Amino acid sequence: MTVITPALEQAFVDATRVAARAVHPLVGSGDKDAVDDAAVVALRGALDGIAVDGRVVVGEGEKDAAPMLFVGERFGSAVGSAASLPAVDIAVDPVDGTRSAAAGVPGAIVVLAVAPRGSLLDLGPAYYLQKLVSWVPDAARSLDEPVAVTLERLSVRTGRPLSELTVAVQDRPRNARFAQDAAAAGARVELFADGDVERAFRALLPGGDIDLLLGIGGAPEGVITAAAARMLGGTMLARFAPQSAAEGERLLAASLDASRTYERDELCAADAFVVISSVTGIDLGEGALLSPVSAAGRVHTWTLGADGTTVSPG
Secondary structure, three states, X not given: OOOOOHHHHHHXXXXXXXXXXXXXXXXXXXXXXXXXXXXXXXXXXXXXXXXXXXXEEEOOOHHHOOOOOOOOOEEOOOOOOOOOOOEEEEEEEEEEOHHHHHHOOOOOEEEEEEEEOOOEOOOOOOOEEEEEEEOOOOOOOOOOOOHHHHHHHHHHHHOOOHHHOEEEEEOOHHHHHHHHHHHHOOOEEEEEOOOHHHHHHHHHOOOOOOOEEEEEEXXXXXXXHHHHXXXXXXXXXXXXXXXOHHHHHHHHXXXXXXXXXXXXXXXXXXXXXXXXXXXXXXXXXXXXXXXXXXXXXXXXXXXXXXXXXEEEEO
């Protein structure tokens, strides 16, 4: 019997919607920290009301000095109770795209993945991961293989020429080589400023407009993406990519190997439930167009679980 019942799925959907509504008055405010704070406070309160023994395994906030749901934080009505309730872990980003929300532009979402206890990889003090994501199964053998080799494989698997393959790369100096290599191989490159989760999910949906996501981005978003990749049957490879000497030292102190590549099912070792609630609007492709939170507080949500994907208004 699954730990994550339909009733629990709905409870997590409702929690993300509470957070999205809390952020709505701050959309366009120019204050990304206030956006994050509102989401964290609202989401924490909503999670505490869910009938689970919950634990945050992957959180967000510390790397950019923002408010956060911290790693190891417990939530749910089992906390302080003798009741035996389902034990679950979550990977969460209270707002992916705080800059987008603060600027009042599309791309801000509340996103979390929930899975049975112990099945989501604890990233410890890691802030950044190098990631490769694709809807094509077994799209890559290694993070060290040349981008051109990966793209040639995708071309064969999809039956499309390189010029019709699209590679998404977050527009950061640390990712310049990935964009250059993809362009040199003949693929189209889509550079994006923010919205790591949005692009990763678009890369996982077959028939979408992105075939491959490459580069170094947030670690929490990586575990959430792995949960989606597992449920959709896509490819994900990742490894720690410290961006400072201090981060590297923290990984070393935690006995985490920055040279090791993690495969999808090492990042998420059991079937999960993933939910995205839109704050400022997002287009995941394949008909998954989520509107911004309405003036009346209606929140559009995309979910992924054992029964596939759904899009629903709140």
